[in-house]
Structures are given as C-alpha cells and as structure tokens.
Amino acid sequence: MDNNILEMKDIEKSFGVVKALKKVNLELSKGEVHALMGENGAGKSTLVKVLTGIHQKDSGQIIYDGNEVEYKKPKESQDAGISVVHQELNMMNHLTIAQNIFIGRESVKAKFFTDDHVINKKTKALFKMFNMEVDPKEKVGNLTVGKQQMVEIIKAVSMDAKIVIFDEPTASLTEKEIDELFKIIENLKSKGIAIVYISHRMDEIFKITDRITIMRDGEYVGSVDTKETTKDQLINMMVGRVVYEDPKQESEVDENANIVLSVKNLHSKDVKDVSFDLRKGEILGFSGLMGAGRTEVMRLIFGADPKDKGEIYINGKKTPISKPQDAVDNGIGYLSEDRKQFGIVTGMSVSDNVVQSSLKNYVKNMIIDDKRIREVSEKYVTDLKIKTSSTKQLLRNLSGGNQQKVVIAKWLEHNSDILIFDEPTRGIDVGAKSEIYSLMNELVKLGKSIIMISSELTEILRMSDRIIVMCEGRKVKELSIEEATQEKILHYATARKEGDIVGG
Incomplete structure (x- = not known):
C-alpha cells in the first residue's frame, strides 16, 4: 500500500x-x-x-x-x-x-x-x-x-x-x-x-x-x-478457544456461612465510616469509579495506611492491625493493584517469590532448604499453570498474567484464608483473565474468602457473590448479585452525595 x-x-x-x-x-x-x-x-x-x-x-x-x-x-x-x-x-x-x-x-x-x-x-x-x-x-x-x-x-x-x-x-x-x-x-x-x-x-x-x-x-x-x-x-x-464471560446468575455462598472478616466504621482522611462483612467461601466485589476509596479501604484493613478509627474482626475476634505484618500473621493476603511495586520482586526467581512471605518455614539451623523450596514452587507452577521455563526463571521474564499467578502462589503458601485482589486482571489478556477467574473460583471452593476490587463492571458481575459500591470514600450501596446490573452499579457509583441517590 x-x-x-x-x-x-x-x-x-x-x-x-x-x-x-x-x-x-x-x-x-x-x-x-x-x-x-x-x-x-x-x-x-x-x-x-x-x-x-x-x-x-x-x-x-x-x-x-x-x-x-x-x-x-x-x-x-x-x-x-x-x-x-x-x-x-x-x-x-x-x-x-x-x-x-x-x-x-x-x-x-x-x-x-x-x-x-x-x-x-x-x-x-x-x-x-x-x-x-x-x-x-x-x-x-x-x-x-x-x-x-x-x-x-x-x-x-x-x-x-x-x-x-x-x-x-x-x-x-x-x-x-x-x-x-x-x-x-x-x-x-x-x-x-x-x-x-x-x-x-x-x-x-x-x-x-x-x-x-x-x-x-x-x-x-x-x-x-x-x-x-x-x-x-x-x-x-x-x-483459539471460547472464553466464558457471562455474569454470575446467583450467589454460591450460604447466607449462614461464617463471617470471616468484619469491618466496622473504618475511617481515615480518604475513607468515611465504611462497614461490611465477608463470609467464608465468598467473593465480595468492590466497585466504584477511580478515586472512590476502594484501595484505600483495603490498605487500612491490611495495615499499610494508618486509620483514624474503626475495628476489624477476624472470625469474630477483634484483631488490632497497625502494620502489614499484623495482617499477614492473621491470614490476610493482599494482591496489590501495582504488583511490580508491592507484590513481587522482578529481579528474583519464581521460587524465591513464592516463598517470600513464608521463608522462615524453610530455614533450619540457619540453613535454607533449597530442595524443598524448589519442590513447593514446582507444585504451584503445575497447579496454577504458571508458564515458565523453570522455577529459577527471573520473574521479570514472565508475562503479567503469570506474574499475578506467582503472587497468588505466594499468599497460598503463606496459608492466607482471606485474600484481597486489587484489580487482579489489570493489564492481563483475556486468556489469562479466564485462568485467574477459574483459580479464584477454585480458591473459594477450598474455603478461602476473597475481596475483589475491579474497575471492570463485566468482571464484577461475573465473579462476585455480593457487590459493595463506593463513591468518594463512602460505601454507597450493597447489592446482591441477583439484583445487580451495570446500570445500577453506575447509578450508585456516581452518587457523589447522599441526595444523589434516587430510587433503590
């Protein structure tokens, strides 16, 4: 031409x-x-x-x-x-x-x-x-x-x-x-x-x-x-295959399932009195426009930012969390939106990243058990279908979707029961997205509980059992998946002040 x-x-x-x-x-x-x-x-x-x-x-x-x-x-x-x-x-x-x-x-x-x-x-x-x-x-x-x-x-x-x-x-x-x-x-x-x-x-x-x-x-x-x-x-x-994208029709969680995380009146300069519960085996979606305060809520829960007030209960027990290590010690794993800054070390190998949060379990008499680390990492590579030439491969050489799977492996190896996924498929292609979705569904079947922040409404509707909509640091509405639609979510996500909420 x-x-x-x-x-x-x-x-x-x-x-x-x-x-x-x-x-x-x-x-x-x-x-x-x-x-x-x-x-x-x-x-x-x-x-x-x-x-x-x-x-x-x-x-x-x-x-x-x-x-x-x-x-x-x-x-x-x-x-x-x-x-x-x-x-x-x-x-x-x-x-x-x-x-x-x-x-x-x-x-x-x-x-x-x-x-x-x-x-x-x-x-x-x-x-x-x-x-x-x-x-x-x-x-x-x-x-x-x-x-x-x-x-x-x-x-x-x-x-x-x-x-x-x-x-x-x-x-x-x-x-x-x-x-x-x-x-x-x-x-x-x-x-x-x-x-x-x-x-x-x-x-x-x-x-x-x-x-x-x-x-x-x-x-x-x-x-x-x-x-x-x-x-x-x-x-x-x-x-080369059909990727399932239909929204979830109904919640797969028993409404009487145990509450594993309860957040009460969480408040900071960016968050205004947010309260919610998370049940065992549930995927709780957090929706809202950019700047709605969703990530800020999760950072308060994880102890990454200081809160002005608010209480966190894990399995019914009041749990003080003032730093990320407190959250990790209490079974909370955080998959950050910016995985390269907060989730992984790209200059380290796949296996080193997998055991990053649980390395002390592989040290005996001040000697690191490299063989066991390799075996555990290889199991996650197989189970999570991580595409890599070996567990020695540097993480920077993996695609975004496979890097995300390594972050998930890290928190699974630490035995986290509550997983916070912040924009889990950001920058990830449709095939890898489908694999991440399948993995999340498998995790909740195993009894893990997931909070998922996503800016993609199709993702929120496809994965969530319940949806919390936020706007300008406030929890504006809680929707069951049965009643949720893109139109409803956007309606509440743009409710910048109480008077903006019209109808149900």
Missing part, C-alpha cells in the same frame, strides 16, 4: 531455544489506529522491541517510511520518529513535569545550565495543544498515576513522532483521562501520525481502532478491519 508507513515482514526472533517470534507480519498506514492484540506471551512486546531496537531480529524485513531499517538501540528509532508510551511508567519522581518530558533534550544556556524557562514554556504549549491544564513546574512524584501516564503520553508525542506505540495506555487512567487520551489519538490521527495500540480492553479497541492484528504464541494469526469483526471472533483468534 502506498500509504504504508511501516511494514514488518516475516520477523523471527529467538532467545536461546525459545522461539519468541515466528514469521510475524505487521502493516501500518499513515493516520490509522492499528490495534496489536494477543494473550500475554503472544509476542507483542517482543515485536515492538525488535522494531524499536531493544532487540535485533534474527530474520525478516522492516521497511519504515520507504526504507529498509534495523535499529541497534532505542535512541535510533526514537530519532527516526518512533515513540513508545510504555505500560510501566518510567518517570523520575524528583524532577518536574517539564524536566521529565524533555530529559535528554533540554535547552541549555551558558553551555552548562539547563534553561528551565524554555522547557516549561514548551511543556505548557504541548498540553495546551491537547486542551489540558498543567503546571510544568509540578514534581512528577506529586501526580496521580493517571496524571503521570498523561505526562508519559505527551512526552512521546513531543518527539515529532511518525509512529506512536501505546502499550496498555488506559490501565491507570480515569474515565475523564481516557476521554482526553482518545481526543489526543484522534488529533494525532488527523495529523497523519500512525498509532499502534496495544490493549486488552475490547470496548476501547472497537471504539478507536481502524484495524487489528492478532498474535498467538509468537505467530501472526491475521489482520482484520475493526468494523468487520466481533468480540467473539477476536477472542477466538487470540486464544
């Missing part, structure tokens, strides 16, 4: 004996939004890394802007006009917004000193171009994760890009910020800039993309026009 800005033909890449890419193709036109989809581990990230010079291909062709290219390092592709907005933020918190955006491209005066005035002015102009108000002098560390993501996006756009690659860009954004992002993408598209959009969120794919390329197990499956395909067809192409 004459309008092509990029053609990747028959790209192959191996790491040792593992063939990561096998004859993969990608065609990208000027001014189009092209989705790249596939399960985690399908090869999407590897393909992007080959394009941008992080990895070198073993064979195949890359034709960019009419010329065959092969970049040896990321700066070469960046200088050529290929920008990447990564899912994992790469901000320097101690620097300002402007300094982060122009790092490495600073205006310098007197040959030695950075001219902050110039980059502040440029930053203000960039944000104004996209109708966004920002103080360029604000430290990035003071921003919300969503705002940091927007800074990362503006940074990529500022590099005179011909291609911008978005990797799960909306994972940390509010609905308002997502709307702003889509406007930015439309703006870029109108300027003839090509967009590669990597996301697992089907509604976004159908809303903003023109074409979709699907990968599976390192191979090219095919490309389709977005308007001419359906969600079921995409899922089938990605995973």
Whole structure:
C-alpha cells in the first residue's frame, strides 16, 4: 500500500531455544489506529522491541517510511520518529513535569545550565495543544498515576513522532483521562501520525481502532478491519478457544456461612465510616469509579495506611492491625493493584517469590532448604499453570498474567484464608483473565474468602457473590448479585452525595 508507513515482514526472533517470534507480519498506514492484540506471551512486546531496537531480529524485513531499517538501540528509532508510551511508567519522581518530558533534550544556556524557562514554556504549549491544564513546574512524584501516564503520553508525542506505540495506555487512567487520551489519538490521527495500540480492553479497541492484528504464541494469526469483526471472533483468534464471560446468575455462598472478616466504621482522611462483612467461601466485589476509596479501604484493613478509627474482626475476634505484618500473621493476603511495586520482586526467581512471605518455614539451623523450596514452587507452577521455563526463571521474564499467578502462589503458601485482589486482571489478556477467574473460583471452593476490587463492571458481575459500591470514600450501596446490573452499579457509583441517590 502506498500509504504504508511501516511494514514488518516475516520477523523471527529467538532467545536461546525459545522461539519468541515466528514469521510475524505487521502493516501500518499513515493516520490509522492499528490495534496489536494477543494473550500475554503472544509476542507483542517482543515485536515492538525488535522494531524499536531493544532487540535485533534474527530474520525478516522492516521497511519504515520507504526504507529498509534495523535499529541497534532505542535512541535510533526514537530519532527516526518512533515513540513508545510504555505500560510501566518510567518517570523520575524528583524532577518536574517539564524536566521529565524533555530529559535528554533540554535547552541549555551558558553551555552548562539547563534553561528551565524554555522547557516549561514548551511543556505548557504541548498540553495546551491537547486542551489540558498543567503546571510544568509540578514534581512528577506529586501526580496521580493517571496524571503521570498523561505526562508519559505527551512526552512521546513531543518527539515529532511518525509512529506512536501505546502499550496498555488506559490501565491507570480515569474515565475523564481516557476521554482526553482518545481526543489526543484522534488529533494525532488527523495529523497523519500512525498509532499502534496495544490493549486488552475490547470496548476501547472497537471504539478507536481502524484495524487489528492478532498474535498467538509468537505467530501472526491475521489482520482484520475493526468494523468487520466481533468480540467473539477476536477472542477466538487470540486464544483459539471460547472464553466464558457471562455474569454470575446467583450467589454460591450460604447466607449462614461464617463471617470471616468484619469491618466496622473504618475511617481515615480518604475513607468515611465504611462497614461490611465477608463470609467464608465468598467473593465480595468492590466497585466504584477511580478515586472512590476502594484501595484505600483495603490498605487500612491490611495495615499499610494508618486509620483514624474503626475495628476489624477476624472470625469474630477483634484483631488490632497497625502494620502489614499484623495482617499477614492473621491470614490476610493482599494482591496489590501495582504488583511490580508491592507484590513481587522482578529481579528474583519464581521460587524465591513464592516463598517470600513464608521463608522462615524453610530455614533450619540457619540453613535454607533449597530442595524443598524448589519442590513447593514446582507444585504451584503445575497447579496454577504458571508458564515458565523453570522455577529459577527471573520473574521479570514472565508475562503479567503469570506474574499475578506467582503472587497468588505466594499468599497460598503463606496459608492466607482471606485474600484481597486489587484489580487482579489489570493489564492481563483475556486468556489469562479466564485462568485467574477459574483459580479464584477454585480458591473459594477450598474455603478461602476473597475481596475483589475491579474497575471492570463485566468482571464484577461475573465473579462476585455480593457487590459493595463506593463513591468518594463512602460505601454507597450493597447489592446482591441477583439484583445487580451495570446500570445500577453506575447509578450508585456516581452518587457523589447522599441526595444523589434516587430510587433503590
């Protein structure tokens, strides 16, 4: 096609004996939004890394802007006009917004000193171009994760890009910020800039993309026009199987089941007198918009943040929890939304992560029982279907879904009976999602109890036995799964003050 800005033909890449890419193709036109989809581990990230010079291909062709290219390092592709907005933020918190955006491209005066005035002015102009108000002098560390993501996006756009690659860009954004992002993408598209959009969120794919390329197990499956395909067809192409997505019809928990956790009048600067019970074998869903206070409640329960008042009862017994170790000692496991910061150590092996919270059980006479650690880890790898070459594999080399399974293994090994799942499938593909869902259902059948925070209403309705809806730090409504609908949840989730609640 004459309008092509990029053609990747028959790209192959191996790491040792593992063939990561096998004859993969990608065609990208000027001014189009092209989705790249596939399960985690399908090869999407590897393909992007080959394009941008992080990895070198073993064979195949890359034709960019009419010329065959092969970049040896990321700066070469960046200088050529290929920008990447990564899912994992790469901000320097101690620097300002402007300094982060122009790092490495600073205006310098007197040959030695950075001219902050110039980059502040440029930053203000960039944000104004996209109708966004920002103080360029604000430290990035003071921003919300969503705002940091927007800074990362503006940074990529500022590099005179011909291609911008978005990797799960909306994972940390509010609905308002997502709307702003889509406007930015439309703006870029109108300027003839090509967009590669990597996301697992089907509604976004159908809303903003023109074409979709699907990968599976390192191979090219095919490309389709977005308007001419359906969600079921995409899922089938990605995973080669039907993924069950119907909502739960009725609670599977006996209403007389024991209450394993009771929270009474929990209060802090972000949480306003929240009370609820969790029953044995139950999945209790917490729904609400970004900033509703759901994570803040869980951090208070887990002792990660100080509470002003409130009581926590575990199996009917009042239990003081002032730090995370208190919660862990009382059988509570917390799978954080930000698993890379709070859930796992990516530079450690699978087995080291699995026993991270229960290492003392593997030490005798000051000697670590490595053989037993390996055996236990291998059992979890088998039971949880963790895709890894061995338990010695570093966690950073696993896909997001498999990293999440390792976090679950860690808390199971610690024998946690109450598990808090905060956005358990954030950034995880549909196939891995289905496996996480099956695993959660198995856990409650074994008598574990789960609190699940999710921003995806389909996930809340599919998994929960009961749903608590929050808004601005308040518990607004408790719904049985039988009465819950997306419309009802959103109705209560937007009830910013008591008078906003109309009807039942």
